[in-house]
Amino acid sequence: MTADDQPYGAPHAAGQREAERDDLGASLRGLSLLSSARLPLPEVLTRIARYAVQAIPGADGAGLTLLEHHRSDTIVQTADFVGEVDAIQYGVGEGPCITAARDAVTVISGSIGADPRWPRFGGRVARLGVHSAISLPLVTPDEVVGAMNVYAFAKNAFDERAAELGEVFAVPAAVAVQNARVLEDARRLSERLQRTLDERMVIERAVGIVMSRSGVEEGEARARLTRLSQHEHVKLVQVARTLVEEAARRARSRPHERPLD
Structure with missing residues (x-):
């Protein structure tokens, strides 16, 4: 099939995929530089969350939760609305991040307000205008070190492609989070x-x-x-x-x- 014989929209789709690969590559390069940046732990986590927004198509903001041993979890976000959403999530004790961290699985919702998995969480978040979420567990060979929450205002913003890119990003992100936690523990000691x-x-x-x-x-x-x-x-x-x-x-x-x- 020649380029002229391709279905309408195919060049656009190819260009979009190339742009997505470029965004993912830029995010992964950013992750690789974090270990030498010597930044405070919250700043490292915030940068990882920003890279997630860049890597996952359709994202409007992201938050990251680091599970801390014998301490309160460290929670960061890239935008104020993410902080509001996560405050609701942890306040009611249910939501995509909690599910992702607990079950170590990727969690997607395209209509949070109508999602039966989180009845107390969904309605409150929908009233903020946030309708889509993808939460990714940050898993190392030893443990789940945290979870990454990516949100969008639009409904059904995240598809299988977004999940695929997010899971590719989550693997080195988990290592970066674990390294940041180790360095922070050493600094505290x-x-x-x-x-x-x-x-x-x-x-x-x-x-x-x-x-x-x-x-x-x-x-x-x-x-x-x-x-x-x-x-x-x-x-x-x-x-x-x-x-x-x-x-x-x-x-x-x-x-x-x-x-x-």
């Missing part, structure tokens, strides 16, 4: 260790001040600080910090001795 070290140094300085002022041994100085902490119902490090800061103020307020001529 480093900060906790630094705080612990700083607190120990403050306590040791306070112990030294008590020893110098009272002429007692280290054990007794530490015991006095502990008793003061218990009496005032504050943490030991707070007592120590107050003592150290007071000593520093006193030192600054003393007149400087003038050298002898």
